[in-house]
Amino acid sequence: MERRKFLGWVSVGMLASSLPVAIAACSSNGSTPNNSTPISDAAPEIDSTPDAEGFVAVGTNQELEDKGYIYEKQLGVIVVSNSGQLAALNPKCTHQGCDVEWKGDSGALVCPCHGSKFGVDGGVIAGPAQKPLPVYDFKQEGDLIKVKVA
Numbered sequence: 704m705e706r707r708k709f710l711g712w713v714s715v716g717m718l719a720s721s722l723p724v725a726i727a728a729c730s731s732n733g734s735t736p737n738n739s740t741p742i743s744d745a746a747p748e749i750d751s752t753p754d755a756e757g758f759v760a761v762g763t764n765q766e767l768e769d770k771g772y773i774y775e776k777q778l779g780v781i782v783v784s785n786s787g788q789l790a791a792l793n794p795k796c797t798h799q800g801c802d803v804e805w806k807g808d809s810g811a812l813v814c815p816c817h818g819s820k821f822g823v824d825g826g827v828i829a830g831p832a833q834k835p836l837p838v839y840d841f842k843q844e845g846d847l848i849k850v851k852v853a
C-alpha cells in the first residue's frame with residue numbers, strides 16, 4: 704500500500720472513532736431530554752357533580768394558594784385570589800372572546816389578544832373591551848372551592 708493511501712485510511716479511521724466522543728462533548732450534560740421530572744399542572748381529582756344549590760367544585764384551597772388562581776376551562780370559570788379576596792369570573796374576554804389570564808402581581812385579569820384589563824370584580828380597567836366579565840357566586844366548603852355557573 705502506498706504511504707499516501709495508508710495515511711488517508713488512518714485519518715478516516717481516527718475521524719470515525721473520535722466522532723462519538725465529539726458529539727457527546729457537544730451535548731450539554733450527556734443526559735437525555737426526557738430524564739427530568741415532569742411537572743403536572745393538573746388539578747387533583749375532585750367530584751364535579753353540582754350540589755343541591757347548583758355549586759360545582761372547581762378546585763381546592765391548596766391549589767388556589769399554590770397558583771393564585773384556578774382555571775376551569777370546561778366550565779368557563781376562573782377563580783382568583785387577590786390579597787385574600789376571592790372572585791369567580793367567566794374568563795371569556797368581552798371584546799372578542801379570548802380567555803383572560805390572571806396577573807397576580809398587578810391584581811388584574813389581562814386578555815392576551817388585545818390587552819384588555821379587568822379587575823377582580825370583573826370591571827373593565829382598560830379596553831378595548833367595554834363590558835365587564837361576568838362574575839359567579841362561589842363558596843368554600845371544606846377544602847373545596849365551588850362555583851355556581853348560571
Ligand code: FES
Pocket residue numbers: 796797798799800801814815816817818819830831832
Ligand atoms: S379579545 Fe380580549 S381584548 Fe380583544
